[in-house]
Amino acid sequence: MEGSEKKRISRLMVLVSILIVILCLFGCSSKSKEISQKPTNSLESNTDTKTTSAESKIQNIKLHLNKADIYGITVSYDNNYVAYVQGDPKNYEGQLYLWEINNSISKPVEGIKNQISSLIWSPNSKYLFVDSGTSIYRGGKIVNVAENELMEEIRYIGSVNWSPDSNWIAIGLLSTIPPITPTELNGTIDMAVYNIQTKEKRIIEKATSEYDFIPRKWGNDWKIYYDKHYYNGKPMESMVYTFK
Structure with missing residues (x-):
């Protein structure tokens, strides 16, 4: 009888041990699921954002x-912010987010959603230019990064190029002069600069019906490089303007 009792107790201990193992495995599985369901705009809570380097962050x-619904990831020049778009990368549509690297969560920028083609940081990392459009005639939105808000919107043609001090952008502006050869635009393109602080638009070279201009680069030497396109078949010319 005593031996039978010992066997029964032994079997009970084995069953209890098996139950403990099963419960431990279930707990680990549940924890893993919780981690995998964290929102896209939040880092794990155990990430030490204060002690790791900017590069590591x-x-x-x-x-x-690194997810299928995110595109346009770009880092500010001072390595303090990461900008990205979450939505539909195939159609370049989504919501703009800014992630300050010392925070564990990103923030959406209100008023900047839907069609977003590219993100262009200013040299001082205080502003972000959001480019959108499906043709050469573009729409642009300028974001004040520290305030996480939209400053203003502009229309322009071609690419956007920041000045070294981040106060100006070089852009193409649509003129009222029609080209001698019909295009998708109703006019030719003036070479211009725009001050994001004062909203001043300054045309540095006017187009004619026979030629117009597309900005290419604003160098650290304050020289603006742009292309002169002819409508009569002449070869394109590379132009340089020293901004004063």
Whole structure:
């Protein structure tokens, strides 16, 4: 009888041990599911954002954002912010987010959603230019990064190029002069600069019906490089303007 009792107790201990193992495995599985269901715009709580370097923080954020519905990931020049779009990468549509690397969560920028083609940081990292459009005639939105808000919207043609001090952008502006050869635009393109602080538009070279201009680069030497396109078949010319 005593031996039978010992066997029964032994079997009970084995069953209890098996139950403990099963409960531990279930707990680990549940914890894993909780981690995988974290929102896209939030890092794990155990990420030490205060002690890791800026490069490590940026790398962690990029790895976290490596998802099918995210595109346009770009880092500010001072390595303090990561900008990205979450939505539909195939159609370049989504919501703009800004992620300050010392925070564990990103923030959406209100008023900047839907069609977004590219993100262009200013040299001082205080502003972000959001480019959108499906043709050469573009729409642009300028974001004040520190305030996480939309400053203003402009229309322009071609690419956008920041000045070295981040106060100006070089752009093409649509003129009222029609080209001698019909295009998708109703006019030719003036070479211009725009001050994001004062909203001043300054045309540095006017187009004619026979030629117009497309900006290419604003150098650190304050020289603006742009192309002169002819409508009569003449070869394109590379132009340089020293901004004063």
